[in-house]
Amino acid sequence: MTLLRNLARRRLRTTLTILGITIGIWALVVFSAMANKINALVDSGSDYYVGKVIVSDASSGGIGVGTVPIDLAVADEIRGLDGVAAVDPQVQVPFEDVEFAAFGMPKIIVGAVAGADQGLARSALEPAQGRLLAADDEGSLVTVLGSDLARELGSGIGDAVVLRGVTFEVVGILQPTLTAPDSTAMVPLAAAQDLFIETLPPKLGAALIPSELASQVIVYPAAGADDAAVAARIDALDAKVSTMTSADFDQQVGSTTLIFNAIIIGVAVISLVVGGLSVINTMAMSVTERTREIGIKRAIGGSRRRIIRELVAEAGVIGVIGGLTGLALGAVVVVLANELGRESGTILFDLTPVTAIFAVAFSTILGMFAGIVPAWSAARLDPVAALRYE
Amino acid sequence: MPLLEGRNLRKTYQLSRRNSLDALRGVDVAIDAGEMVAIMGPSGSGKSTLMHILGLLHAPDTNHGPAPELRFDGEDMTRLSDSARTRMRAGSMGFVFQSFNLVPTLTALENVMLAANYGGMSSKDARRAAGEALSWVGLAERADHRPMELSGGEQQRAALARALVNKPRLLLADEPTGNLDSARSAEVLALLRRLNAERGQTTVLVTHDPAVAASTDRTIHMRDGLVESDQLLAHVA
Numbered sequence: 001m002t003l004l005r006n007l008a009r010r011r012l013r014t015t016l017t018i019l020g021i022t023i024g025i026w027a028l029v030v031f032s033a034m035a036n037k038i039n040a041l042v043d044s045g046s047d048y049y050v051g052k053v054i055v056s057d058a059s060s061g062g063i064g065v066g067t068v069p070i071d072l073a074v075a076d077e078i079r080g081l082d083g084v085a086a087v088d089p090q091v092q093v094p095f096e097d098v099e100f101a102a103f104g105m106p107k108i109i110v111g112a113v114a115g116a117d118q119g120l121a122r123s124a125l126e127p128a129q130g131r132l133l134a135a136d137d138e139g140s141l142v143t144v145l146g147s148d149l150a151r152e153l154g155s156g157i158g159d160a161v162v163l164r165g166v167t168f169e170v171v172g173i174l175q176p177t178l179t180a181p182d183s184t185a186m187v188p189l190a191a192a193q194d195l196f197i198e199t200l201p202p203k204l205g206a207a208l209i210p211s212e213l214a215s216q217v218i219v220y221p222a223a224g225a226d227d228a229a230v231a232a233r234i235d236a237l238d239a240k241v242s243t244m245t246s247a248d249f250d251q252q253v254g255s256t257t258l259i260f261n262a263i264i265i266g267v268a269v270i271s272l273v274v275g276g277l278s279v280i281n282t283m284a285m286s287v288t289e290r291t292r293e294i295g296i297k298r299a300i301g302g303s304r305r306r307i308i309r310e311l312v313a314e315a316g317v318i319g320v321i322g323g324l325t326g327l328a329l330g331a332v333v334v335v336l337a338n339e340l341g342r343e344s345g346t347i348l349f350d351l352t353p354v355t356a357i358f359a360v361a362f363s364t365i366l367g368m369f370a371g372i373v374p375a376w377s378a379a380r381l382d383p384v385a386a387l388r389y390e
Numbered sequence: 391m392p393l394l395e396g397r398n399l400r401k402t403y404q405l406s407r408r409n410s411l412d413a414l415r416g417v418d419v420a421i422d423a424g425e426m427v428a429i430m431g432p433s434g435s436g437k438s439t440l441m442h443i444l445g446l447l448h449a450p451d452t453n454h455g456p457a458p459e460l461r462f463d464g465e466d467m468t469r470l471s472d473s474a475r476t477r478m479r480a481g482s483m484g485f486v487f488q489s490f491n492l493v494p495t496l497t498a499l500e501n502v503m504l505a506a507n508y509g510g511m512s513s514k515d516a517r518r519a520a521g522e523a524l525s526w527v528g529l530a531e532r533a534d535h536r537p538m539e540l541s542g543g544e545q546q547r548a549a550l551a552r553a554l555v556n557k558p559r560l561l562l563a564d565e566p567t568g569n570l571d572s573a574r575s576a577e578v579l580a581l582l583r584r585l586n587a588e589r590g591q592t593t594v595l596v597t598h599d600p601a602v603a604a605s606t607d608r609t610i611h612m613r614d615g616l617v618e619s620d621q622l623l624a625h626v627a
Contacts, residue, residue: 002500006495009495292491293493295491297508298476299445299447299491300480300504300553301476301483301505302476302480302504302508304472383447384442384447
């Protein structure tokens with residue numbers, strides 16, 4: 001109580017100091033929430049590749065939607081290799097030609113033969129409404145939509161949706177996964193192959209037979225078989241294809257995660273310096289103003305330790321209030337931005353409890369640390385001289 | 391054995407590199423338990439410095455002249471650490487100052503409780519003791535007011551309650567009536583007198599007001615950092 005009264009004595013100054021910390025913590029919260037989301041995306045990406053070898057055309061460079069098709073004959077050759085349990089050829093087609101939201105999850109149309117993975121895909125998708133695609137859907141124009149995509153298109157079961165100029169019937173909507181399938185339209189392989197041909201320049205497209213191409217082939221190594229060994233065998237098979245395992249993915253994407261984590265550390269350091277200095281300044285001024293009061297307390301028997309404790313606690317309270325306000329404002333931004341982003345399927349932030357607790361604890365400790373120096377100098381005052389101070 | 395006994399008390403303040411002030415130049419003093427003593431003298435005579443040393447706010451100089459002695463209840467005080475002197479001030483001494491020196495953000499009750507707290511009481515005991523001390527100085531109804539809302543006389547009575555809350559062995563008052571008109575002055579002085587008479591409170595007060603000095607038992611006159619005279623007053627002798 002006394003503590004708050006002391007802070008309230010110089011309301012404007014205390015408010016400004018708290019504001020300084022608030023801004024720092026706000027930035028820390030928002031950036032950390034962004035980093036959480038990106039790390040989660042990378043982890044889920046990394047997760048996606050576990051237990052798989054992705055085979056794509058050597059010239060298309062690995063991750064993402066392969067723009068150069070590979071010949072399905074390759075899939076048959078891979079099927080005959082040692083240590084291969086299942087082969088799942090897929091065709092991925094961009095939902096739209098222009099992708100503005102490069103940052104979020106791209107909307108894609110994925111064609112695959114249902115059941116080709118033979119139940120080996122680690123993350124089985126569940127329908128929220130309707131059903132999943134079945135093997136006998138091949139040849140018909142039906143689709144299962146991801147949760148975000150369904151919301152964006154405003155489609156329900158039985159509705160007709162137009163995917164790249166072709167009308168499909170919606171037979172199912174997936175449960176939200178917070179990862180790539182949320183913005184995916186799943187269609188039978190043959191339908192996707194036709195759509196894919198349409199995306200190619202006419203001359204190139206005319207030379208290809210739709211039913212003989214895939215944009216990538218997902219290979220499931222048999223139990224006990226080594227991903228890398230299987231990948232090596234596939235590479236040896238055909239120079240025109242390249243393989244990617246989860247280790248390759250981590251290597252490629254890990255550096256991106258590092259950059260984001262560095263940004264967060266940078267924000268934390270800046271808020272530490274700015275917030276810390278402003279707390280030191282406030283507390284130093286407060287000590288100067290209260291020199292006489294500190295003299296009184298020392299004279300009547302207040303120990304140095306108590307004086308320090310009192311001032312450090314006061315600085316800590318500045319930190320707590322700044323931290324909580326910063327967290328609250330950060331949470332508002334995160335929630336609003338996610339609500340706005342939901343429309344376009346771009347969810348940028350994930351504010352975890354760990355981030356929230358860390359932010360408040362960080363600013364509290366910061367405040368207390370910054371309070372130590374002024375408190376120490378206050379405790380060293382000569383009581384008699386302090387009593388004479390005007 | 392005197393309650394408080396000082397010998398060879400000296401204090402030189404270094405004002406600047408070349409300029410120093412010999413505030414005390416070798417003072418011997420002894421105060422018996424139950425005495426009420428006034429220290430008088432013109433400004434600059436060293437009376438406040440003497441009080442600061444007797445009250446353990448400053449230590450006597452040990453780096454020149456004969457070694458000083460300062461005994462409180464027979465115990466040597468010259469070699470105590472800062473924290474030991476702080477504990478002595480909190481537990482065994484009470485201070486009253488000319489300008490009251492209450493903490494402005496705290497109510498009268500909280501000011502008194504603060505001292506009780508420093509003296510080692512739990513908050514419950516401190517609240518009770520503070521309430522009693524304020525009643526004793528006649529300020530029970532004003533206990534929840536802040537210093538700014540109290541008159542000078544009331545503030546000084548609250549400060550007196552604060553000084554008494556730990557039942558100190560020694561009460562030190564530095565010009566306790568210096569900022570008060572004569573009526574308020576008389577009130578505070580009457581309280582100090584009563585305290586001495588009823589409880590045998592050992593009291594040392596610094597004053598330049600002869601009327602205040604006359605109401606004590608003994609007056610020590612100081613001049614230029616030395617004791618000029620030390621006499622029991624007629625009504626005691």
